Amino acid sequence: MNAREVLEFYILSGVDETCGGEVLALSGGALPHFSEAQKNETRFAARPATSSLALSSAAAVKSADDVCRNVRTMDELRQVVESFEGCSLKYNAKKTVIGDGNPAAKVMLVGEAPGAEEDLAGKAFVGRSGHLLDKMLAAVGLDRNSCYICNILPWRPPGNRSPSDAEIAVCLPFLKKQIEIVKPDYIFALGAVAVNSLLGNSESISRLRGKWQEYESSDGRKIRVLAGYHPAYLLRTPAQKAKAWADFLRLKKALCENNQQFNALLQ
Ligand code: URA
Numbered sequence: 001m002n003a004r005e006v007l008e009f010y011i012l013s014g015v016d017e018t019c020g021g022e023v024l025a026l027s028g029g030a031l032p033h034f035s036e037a038q039k040n041e042t043r044f045a046a047r048p049a050t051s052s053l054a055l056s057s058a059a060a061v062k063s064a065d066d067v068c069r070n071v072r073t074m075d076e077l078r079q080v081v082e083s084f085e086g087c088s089l090k091y092n093a094k095k096t097v098i099g100d101g102n103p104a105a106k107v108m109l110v111g112e113a114p115g116a117e118e119d120l121a122g123k124a125f126v127g128r129s130g131h132l133l134d135k136m137l138a139a140v141g142l143d144r145n146s147c148y149i150c151n152i153l154p155w156r157p158p159g160n161r162s163p164s165d166a167e168i169a170v171c172l173p174f175l176k177k178q179i180e181i182v183k184p185d186y187i188f189a190l191g192a193v194a195v196n197s198l199l200g201n202s203e204s205i206s207r208l209r210g211k212w213q214e215y216e217s218s219d220g221r222k223i224r225v226l227a228g229y230h231p232a233y234l235l236r237t238p239a240q241k242a243k244a245w246a247d248f249l250r251l252k253k254a255l256c257e258n259n260q261q262f263n264a265l266l267q
Contacts, residue, residue: 057166057169057170059086060086060087060166060170061169061170061172061173063084063086064084064086064087064170064171064172064173064174065173067080067084068080068173068174068176068177071177071181072181073181074098074099074103074178074181077098077174077177077178077181078096078098080174081096081098081154081174082096084174086170087155087167087170087171089153089155089156089157089158089163089167090155092155092156092157092158093114093119093155093156094119094120094122094156095114095119095120095121095122096122096154096155097114097118097119097122097123097124097151097154097155097156098124098150098154098174098178099124099148099149099150099151099178099182100123100124100125100126100144100148100149100150101144101145101146101147101148101149102144102145102146102147102148103148103181103182104182105145105146105147105148105182105184106146106184106185106186106255106258107142107146107147107148107184107185107186107187107188107251107255108147108148108149108150108178108179108182108184108186108187108188109125109133109147109148109149109150109187109188109190110150110151110152110175110187110188110189110190110194110198111124111125111129111149111150111151111152111190111191111194111230111231112151112152112153112163112190112191112193112194112230113151113152113153113155113156113157113160113163113193114151114153114154114155114156115127115129115156115160115232116156116160117130118130118156119155119156124149124150124151125149125231128231128232128235129230129231129232129235130231132231132234132235133149133190133231136231136244136245136248137248139245139248140248140249140251140252141252142252148178148182148184150175150178151175151194152168152171152172152175152193152194152197152198153167153168153171154171154174155171162193163193168193168197172197175197175198176217176218177218179215179217179218179223180217180218180219183217183221184223185223185224185258186223186224186225186226186251186254186255186258187215187223187224187225187226188225188226188227188228188247188251189225189226189227189228190228190229190230190231191205191228191229191230191232191233192204192205192208192230194227194230195208195213195225195227198215198225199213199215199225205227205229205230205233208227209227209228209229209243209247210226210227210228210243210246210247210250211226211227212224212225212226212250212254213225213226213227224254226247226250226251226254227247228244228247228248229243229244229247
């Protein structure tokens with residue numbers, strides 16, 4: 001096959017996106033112009049290129065913890081994440097997406113990972129899910145000035161695939177550091193990946209949503225966590241919007257009660 005035919009074959013097979021300019025790992029089989037020996041050589045030659053970029057899982061988690069240890073501000077965190085070499089997702093992503101909104105907000109929303117539009121813009125929740133999220137926030141009187149919005153992962157997984165446990169583990173120190181810097185009173189975890197990663201459980205989002213739980217931040221602060229459906233799920237399943245609305249009202253109620261307590265303290 002010539003290059004054009006290969007491309008046409010990919011397009012017909014449903015491949016609509018490239019994940020980088022270099023071959024990182026090759027599946028067996030479809031290498032028509034290579035001898036068996038060359039195929040093996042190519043497979044084994046390609047692998048180390050990935051693993052030299054992404055450290056082994058445990059070493060990568062330790063490295064992420066280490067680089068975050070002395071970080072005090074969001075700018076420092078951005079620099080640290082942008083120069084981090086322990087997660088291969090970074091090498092397929094166009095931009096590193098940290099957080100958006102007010103880093104001094106009482107409410108922090110945590111999603112899963114940047115999508116295609118966020119990857120291009122370098123900003124969390126700016127695509128279709130983000131538009132829906134903005135509308136739901138507005139419905140309870142919130143916006144990006146009164147919330148901080150971020151993700152479990154700062155890099156888009158290729159083709160929007162689900163992140164692996166190892167990728168989540170490596171990126172979790174970056175999220176924990178954001179929580180430490182923002183010091184929110186409330187975290188709204190959007191979807192199963194967000195709530196499971198944050199609370200270290202594996203229960204389904206349909207069981208967890210609408211319930212308040214607790215997260216203890218690295219500095220010992222106890223933060224109330226509410227789980228809710230991810231906006232992307234709501235776009236696919238609009239019948240669940242009523243439950244999402246109820247969850248946003250729960251968040252609003254907690255914020256109002258918090259404000260009342262705060263005002264009472266001032267009187
Ligand atoms: N989905 C997410 O979880 N986060 C984004 O930033 C965009 C889509």
